[in-house]
Amino acid sequence: MSLPTPANRRKERVDALAATAATGPGGALLEAGSVDEKPGVSLIASAWRRLRRDPVFLLGAAITLVFVVLALVSPLIAPHDPGANLLIDKVRPQTNPVPGPEPGFPLGADDVGRDLLSRLLVGSQQTLVVGVFATLFGLTGGLTLGILAGAFGGWVDSLVMRVVDVLLSIPSLLLAFSIAAIASRPSQLTVIIAVAAVQVPVFARLLRGSMLAQRHSDHVLAARALGVTRRAVVFRHMVPNSLAPVIVQSTLVLAVSIIDAAALSFLGLGNPNDRQPEWGQMLGRAQTYIYDSPHLAVYPALCIIVVALGFTLMGESLREALDPKSRR
Template sequence: MPASAGDGAVPPGGRQPDSPTAPGPAAPPPPTAASGPEASAPAGEARGLWTDAWHDLRRNPVFVVSALLILFLLVIALWPGLIAGQDPQRCELGRSLQGPSAGHWFGFDTQGCDVYTRTVYGARASIAVGVCATLGVAVLGTVVGGLAGFFGGFWDGLLSRLTDVFFGIPMVLGAIVFLSMVTLTGIWPVVVVIAALSWPQIARIARGAVLTAKEHDYVQAARALGAGTPRVLLRHILPNAIAPVIVMATIMLGTFIALEATLSYLGVGLKPPSVSWGVDISAASDGMQFRNAPHILFYPAAALSVTVLAFIMLGDAVRDALDPKLR
């Protein structure tokens, strides 16, 4: 009697047919798309410090607002005629201390000069002093501090003692003494004095960053492969030690703008006929004039405060992005 399929007989060919209800091996799950920040980066590529910093800065509203404000200030410092069509030196004594009016939004100062025009043109000198002094401080401090940290020994001791000497000079007092002996006018004496008295702080930061960077494995590997001192400094140490210098320089830029206004207010910085916020604040500091026409002091002081605050906010945002310990 022929066996039926239910009797468990093996059909011709010797292979038991698969049961329709028997569970088979589990299929591997389909690959899923990457999500998050890694999705936009190529596979196997790690983001560096600067990429991470830019990724954070773009999403920081403090950075966006301060950067846009600084961009606007830089534009009016370079091309003030775009929003102020008058000559800041053109004054009419007959309009002395007149208040705001149509066509003269900020009124007139003691000499009958348009306060709005002078406030706009004052951004050029104040921001130029801050930017040039910051560049000088960053370069000088990075060179001195970087060399001290890299070579160590005698050079570290010598440069560190030189830094201590400049640290012992009070900033405002030293600037007043030096500028009182200078007969030159313009922004450059102020820039040189600020840079000469402010570089030690950057030098200390650069020295510490270089001391940390030169102990890393990639520096030792570069030395083992025969890289010379200039190449090790410029290609391996400097790019990895410059972040704290940039952070401090950004914050100091706003401080230098305020320092220029302080020195101009005291009569040793920029002097008339130079147009700057410090000069206008000094001219408006008479108590009687301020009570009769507060606008002559309010607008240049407000422009100075907003500018300094914008640079300090930008520095804080950059510091938070570049300092891994603050993340």
């Protein structure tokens, strides 16, 4: 009896692998050339399967949900009127400039006797309004420029991108500060416009890059070969397939918008009416008493940090879930 040669051993291993590959679940034989069919999964469904098991996304979504709910119902659950000087009689400029916690006022009051907890709750609504509308305006402007650059190309693309490059070359906070300072009278609207202007070039460049990648895709080339008009190709094929990264970026931009809006209000470029509280405005007013009553600055600062962290965690998780390169 002859000993098995290396060639025979390799042949036996190949035959064993072929026999294993030819069997389906439970050992059932598959026909030659057939595959074990499974239902396909869309990109959104695949991303959701990953997100619902991602603790980072769940934490960010929980923080965001709590913030949005509190902002919507804050006028109803605030224990006192945020503009009422209820503890003004306990303010003593020399001995007790900031009243501390007491029954009915768990966080105390500010330097003019207004309930701090009520101002934090109502201030969340103003912060949400500024962040959402600044992001929406920035998204609208960015989509307009991005579609023009990505759809037409040529000199239109060059012109739009040079404008975007100039805007991106200026530090975001400096640009927002310059735009807000132009207004004759600071208000909440000027803050929204200033923060939105900073976000326009970010969205424009992102959408333009996605549309350039779509321009040479198979479905766009097929539509052009069939004689579909440029408008239909752009708005039915290119734009819808380019929006996923833009939507994810808008979640991250919300966090940046909240921080930028708080910075402008801190510098005195926000709503001058302090009877309508806003976290950045409260933080700026608290600097006078930062050594004797640091809690006036700590509470609004923590609110800004936690909310921005929630949007950031959620946005980063969304970006990883929708990015094919990050799938494992």
